[in-house]
Amino acid sequence: MKKKKTPYLVCADxxxxxxxxxxxxxxxxxxxxxxxxxxxxxxxxxxSSDLFLLPGxxxxxxxxxxxxxxxVDALAVAGFASPGHTLSGTAAxxxxxxAPVLPLYAYGAVGFLDDRFWITARLVxxxxxxxxxxxxxxxxxxxxxxxxxxxxxxxxxxxxAGCALNSCCPAARNLVLGRFEAPLPTxxxxxxxxxxxxSFQPDDSGIKATxxxxxxxxxxxxxxxxxxxxxxxxxxxxxxxxxxxxxEPLTQAELICEAISRVRNSIPQATININTNASLPESVSKLxxxxxxxVRVSLNSxxxxxxxxxxxxxxxxxxxxxxxxxxxRDHKLFVSLNLLYFPGITDTESQIGSITDFIxxxxxxxxxxxxxxxxxxxxxxxxxxxxxxxxxxxxxxxxRIKKECPWTGFGYFNPYLGG
Ligand code: SF4
Numbered sequence: 001m002k003k004k005k006t007p008y009l010v011c012a013d014x015x016x017x018x019x020x021x022x023x024x025x026x027x028x029x030x031x032x033x034x035x036x037x038x039x040x041x042x043x044x045x046x047x048s049s050d051l052f053l054l055p056g057x058x059x060x061x062x063x064x065x066x067x068x069x070x071x072v073d074a075l076a077v078a079g080f081a082s083p084g085h086t087l088s089g090t091a092a093x094x095x096x097x098x099a100p101v102l103p104l105y106a107y108g109a110v111g112f113l114d115d116r117f118w119i120t121a122r123l124v125x126x127x128x129x130x131x132x133x134x135x136x137x138x139x140x141x142x143x144x145x146x147x148x149x150x151x152x153x154x155x156x157x158x159x160x161a162g163c164a165l166n167s168c169c170p171a172a173r174n175l176v177l178g179r180f181e182a183p184l185p186t187x188x189x190x191x192x193x194x195x196x197x198x199s200f201q202p203d204d205s206g207i208k209a210t211x212x213x214x215x216x217x218x219x220x221x222x223x224x225x226x227x228x229x230x231x232x233x234x235x236x237x238x239x240x241x242x243x244x245x246x247x248e249p250l251t252q253a254e255l256i257c258e259a260i261s262r263v264r265n266s267i268p269q270a271t272i273n274i275n276t277n278a279s280l281p282e283s284v285s286k287l288x289x290x291x292x293x294x295v296r297v298s299l300n301s302x303x304x305x306x307x308x309x310x311x312x313x314x315x316x317x318x319x320x321x322x323x324x325x326x327x328x329r330d331h332k333l334f335v336s337l338n339l340l341y342f343p344g345i346t347d348t349e350s351q352i353g354s355i356t357d358f359i360x361x362x363x364x365x366x367x368x369x370x371x372x373x374x375x376x377x378x379x380x381x382x383x384x385x386x387x388x389x390x391x392x393x394x395x396x397x398x399x400r401i402k403k404e405c406p407w408t409g410f411g412y413f414n415p416y417l418g419g
Contacts, residue, residue: 009062054078060092061092076093087108090109184227195310242273251280253287293333335362
């Protein structure tokens with residue numbers, strides 16, 4: 001549904017009361033620039049999305065009469081789009097000197113028009129695996145407790161049932177509901193130091209990790225039991241190593257290979273995937289031999305400098321990431337990129353050129369268009385000195401990649417590859 005009119009600015013008072021400012025139009029941030037969002041950049045705020053008040057940040061809008069940008073003495077408001085949506089713009093605001101660092105979320109620009117909120121985002125995946133609005137919480141609670149009662153010795157089930165009950169983790173919820181993609185965390189350590197790591201933040205980062213890292217290393221028996229439980233219940237089972245509540249799964253490659261190889265023959269229908277920073281190419285052949293058939297490689301950029309400044313790798317470099325993907329190709333694994341998209345940076349000419357070359361060289365199968373969850377000012381500071389060239393916008397970014405790499409698919413989640 002295309003909307004020609006630009007929605008009005010949305011802001012909030014100190015009590016948290018959100019209101020529209022009908023004299024001003026909403027603006028969207030593209031990198032360091034402020035723009036009026038185009039019709040293709042806006043969608044109605046999807047169900048299960050959130051609105052955030054941005055402490056220490058003043059709202060800015062555009063006066064349609066003068067064409068001037070105006071600062072408003074009110075709090076800025078942003079939208080966190082529900083899973084399956086990629087942001088085409090970030091919230092527009094003026095950060096005050098003593099503003100606190102924003103938590104690890106993605107902050108979309110929001111406006112109000114025709115009795116509804118609008119957000120700068122685009123639906124990139126119709127998959128329903130993270131939609132729970134039609135499922136009563138009582139179903140999740142009952143199922144979680146049934147698993148705990150049936151498998152009291154399995155620490156991994158205790159961990160994941162706890163995540164489903166206490167932190168509403170969508171992957172853990174899907175395990176207890178026996179549908180779609182189940183999580184298999186294994187690792188307590190990581191060989192990267194991502195600026196926006198959700199499971200570990202150094203004390204001096206000023207950023208709070210949003211996920212508690214797993215506190216034990218599961219036995220292969222515990223992993224195998226979870227894999228069998230899920231494959232016995234889910235129609236299209238996806239089993240994924242590498243979750244938000246752990247470090248880098250490749251540091252546990254031996255354990256993962258042992259678990260997969262011991263169960264693979266009894267679950268031929270399953271897609272067995274690893275979400276990884278792809279730092280250890282030497283682990284690919286044994287993973288492939290064990291029966292893994294899908295890899296998802298996380299990166300914010302295919303520009304080594306930008307990659308290193310965000311991932312801050314320890315004892316590996318972007319060359320290893322490329323080496324890992326080449327190995328995965330050679331072993332005929334399905335390769336997805338978990339692209340941490342940032343409006344006004346990822347869609348610049350230099351980045352599109354670099355990503356297109358990368359996809360063509362390594363024949364990437366699929367791009368998961370994720371939002372980079374980080375205080376925008378922190379990410380923009382990382383790229384401040386780089387001349388990235390003109391921005392093209394999310395729509396053009398996807399069109400350009402698809403034109404140059406027609407075999408590559410776009411989405412948001414790990415696809416089920418079939419039995
Ligand atoms: S690769 Fe994952 S676990 Fe490691 S630092 Fe980055 S986000 Fe954290």
